[in-house]
Amino acid sequence: MTDDESGVHDASARVVDPDVDLRDPAQRGELAATHGAVVVAVSVGGGVGALARYGIALLLPTRSGGFPWATFITNLTGCFLIGVLMVVITEIVTPHPLLRPLLGVGVLGGFTTFSTYAVESRDxxxxxxxxxxxxxxxxxxxxxxxxxxxxxxxxRALAGRARRRTGAAA
Structure with missing residues (x-):
């Protein structure tokens, strides 16, 4: 979070989105052209992620009052994969514009389930x-x-090691 020269807080500095700079009107317009494709990518990915979560829930049923291992493992795995994905698409490769909506928001958003975590915690x-x-x-x-x-x-460490190995071989 930063302030600009006038001392006014710039709320957009809190958001890191490598796909679109919302301060650039030309890039904001780019969103309208791809809106349908993004919706499809998120929807398809969300379905895949939700099916994977459902599969884990079937494999690891939770008895009444027991520790909800299926949700715990799902969220733990999903968070790990989100960490990998975000580094890969923001620091290592230049991804296809639909990769982040498909995998990040769609698959991993449908896979992780913090709403179930909240309900199970309450119960x-x-x-x-x-x-x-x-x-x-x-x-x-x-x-x-x-x-x-x-x-x-x-x-990041694996990517750095791969870059050093590639640089040393060249």
Whole structure:
């Protein structure tokens, strides 16, 4: 978050979007031309992600009052993959304009489920399961933040190693 020379806070500085600079009118217009394709990419990706999440839920059913492993593993995996994806598409490659909407918003947005996390947490924060509820709340928050951070660092390290190896061979 930065202030410009006039001291006015620039809210757009909080948003990092490599695809479009909303301060540039020419790029804002670009969004209108691709709106339909973006909607299709997000929709298809969201369906794929939701089906994958459903599959995990079938493989790991949660008993009443038990730790919701399916949602925990889904969100942990999704956060890790978001960390990898965001580094790859913002620092390593120049992606197709629909890659981020398809994979980031669509597949990984449909795959992760923090709304289910909220509902399951609420249901567990009751007498008899309150310990599981607080454990789930804390474990999900901490582990998902660690996963996205570690994935981003790991991806940067692998990319740096690959660049050094390629540079050394040339």
């Amino acid at each position: 567990l924060l009751r007498p008899g399961t309150i310990g599981v509820g607080f454990g789930y709340l804390a474990a999900t928050l901490v582990c998902c933040l660690v996963a996205v951070t570690a994935a981003a660092a790991w991806t």
